Amino acid sequence: MKLLLLLALAAYAPQHAGTPITPELEAKAHTIGKTIRCAVCQGLSVADSPSPMAQSMMDRVRELVTEGKSEAEIHAYFVERYGEWILLEPKAEGFNLIVWVLPFVFVGLGLAVIARNTAVSEDARQAGPAPEAADDPYLKAVRDRVEKS
Amino acid sequence: MKINWSLVITGLVLAAALAWVLGKGFGRDPHEVPFMLTGKPAPAFTLERLDGAKGEAKLADFAGKPLILNFWSTWCGPCKIEHPVIEWGFGKFGDRVQFVGVVYQDSRENVDAFLRESPPKYAMLFDENGRAAVDYGLAGVPETYFITKDGKIRYKHVGPLDPSRLTQEIRALLEDAPK
Numbered sequence: 181m182k183l184l185l186l187l188a189l190a191a192y193a194p195q196h197a198g199t200p201i202t203p204e205l206e207a208k209a210h211t212i213g214k215t216i217r218c219a220v221c222q223g224l225s226v227a228d229s230p231s232p233m234a235q236s237m238m239d240r241v242r243e244l245v246t247e248g249k250s251e252a253e254i255h256a257y258f259v260e261r262y263g264e265w266i267l268l269e270p271k272a273e274g275f276n277l278i279v280w281v282l283p284f285v286f287v288g289l290g291l292a293v294i295a296r297n298t299a300v301s302e303d304a305r306q307a308g309p310a311p312e313a314a315d316d317p318y319l320k321a322v323r324d325r326v327e328k329s
Numbered sequence: 330m331k332i333n334w335s336l337v338i339t340g341l342v343l344a345a346a347l348a349w350v351l352g353k354g355f356g357r358d359p360h361e362v363p364f365m366l367t368g369k370p371a372p373a374f375t376l377e378r379l380d381g382a383k384g385e386a387k388l389a390d391f392a393g394k395p396l397i398l399n400f401w402s403t404w405c406g407p408c409k410i411e412h413p414v415i416e417w418g419f420g421k422f423g424d425r426v427q428f429v430g431v432v433y434q435d436s437r438e439n440v441d442a443f444l445r446e447s448p449p450k451y452a453m454l455f456d457e458n459g460r461a462a463v464d465y466g467l468a469g470v471p472e473t474y475f476i477t478k479d480g481k482i483r484y485k486h487v488g489p490l491d492p493s494r495l496t497q498e499i500r501a502l503l504e505d506a507p508k
Contacts, residue, residue, distance in 0.1 A: 219362045219468040232434045233469065236459025243460070261466035263363035278350055285343060293336070 201246055209245040212254050213238050217268050225268055362468035364485050371398075371476045372464040376454035379432065379444060386429075386454055388480075395502045396427045396476040400456070400467055403432070403439040408471045411489035412447070415473075418495045419451050426499055428452070433470050434459045475502045 201209070213227030218234040226237040237258075244254045258266045272280045366372075373388045399415050401408035419428045428451035432440050440455065456462055465474060468487065475484040475498050483502055486494065 232459070233462075233467070236434060236463050236467075239458050240460060240463040259365075261365055261463070262468075263365050265363045278346055282343065282347055282350070289340070289343070 201242055205245050206242070209238070209242045212245065212251050213241050215251075215255070215268055216241065216258055217262075217266050219262065219266070223268075362487075364466050364468075366466050366482050367484065369482060370480050371396075371474065371482050372461070374454075374456075374461040374464065376431065376456055376461060378452070379440060379455050380449045380451070380453040382452075386452060391427050391429060391452075392480065393478060394425070394427050395478050395499075396429060396474075397499070397502075398429050398431060398465075398474040398476060399471065400431045400433045400462055400465070400473070401471045402435045403443045404435065405470045407489040411471050414490050414492055414495060416450055417492060418490075418499065421496075422499050422503075423451065425503060429454060431456050431461060433462050433467070475499075477502065477505055 210227050214225045216226045216237065218224045218226050218229035218231060218237065220231050220233045221229045224234070226234040226241065228234075240257075241254060244257060249257070255267060264270060371388060375385050375387050378384060378386050397415075397418070399411075401411070403409075415428065415430070430449060430451065430453045432453065432455050434457065435455075437455075437457075444453065459467075466485075471489055473486045473490055474482055475486070477483050483505075484498060486498065490498075
């Protein structure tokens with residue numbers, strides 16, 4: 181299956197690249213290309229977009245992969261030119277941590293509120309009716325009438 | 330009912346942080362592509378010449394004078410509208426500023442046909458696969474880079490230039506005024 185995928189990807193390799201690259205490098209370039217935003221598209225990666233700009237960017241990814249650059253180095257190359265905006269998934273560091281952490285904080289907070297309210301109502305159930313409710317003359321009158329009828 | 334103020338304040342702080350993150354995201358123009366090379370050295374390139382001079386040209390060949398690097402294509406309508414403006418700029422400022430056109434991702438036949446009809450008055454280079462374009466953080470054509478005489482990108486103009494904007498940017502480039 182993996183071999184079939186590599187062969188399928190390799191079929192597209194020499195289309196835009198100046199020099200054909202091996203199926204392994206093409207697969208790596210494709211994986212990295214999936215994480216880089218096409219500068220002229222709406223939410224598409226350079227690996228998925230057919231636009232000339234995306235093709236140029238994908239060719240550059242292929243060249244950098246062929247030069248032996250790592251995914252981090254290739255990301256750094258594009259960030260240096262287009263800013264962090266160019267990465268489809270922001271890095272989980274610095275200010276970006278808010279985006280990653282905040283949903284978990286909200287979920288945790290919600291669970292804490294639910295747990296607290298559940299514990300309070302359980303305590304109330306075990307403690308029986310509130311003393312003021314037991315002494316309420318109106319409720320006492322209602323109970324007496326119900327018992328008599 | 331007793332209010333748990335610590336819980337309320339925590340919730341408000343988190344909601345404010347979320348609102349700030351969303352505001353930051355929604356506050357920017359979604360069509361604007363960030364450009365981070367302003368003030369940084371212009372990336373080196375080696376590109377084929379199309380202007381009659383044989384061989385290749387490098388960025389270093391244009392050192393010593395401010396440089397205007399205009400990326401364009403024959404398939405780009407606004408580029409054709411801009412072309413006479415750049416030629417006008419070359420006629421007016423060509424003795425003090427260097428003009429270089431870079432044809433971006435185009436077919437050789439189309440470029441040759443265009444240049445036969447309108448022979449280039451300034452250096453014209455061919456970036457067939459768009460490598461130089463990506464090195465320069467291009468986001469489309471036409472885009473024009475104003476490069477200082479010491480090789481730093483002072484400003485990138487997105488879209489077609491008009492004569493007044495071109496004049497304004499060239500004057501600022503000649504004065505080397507901070508952007």
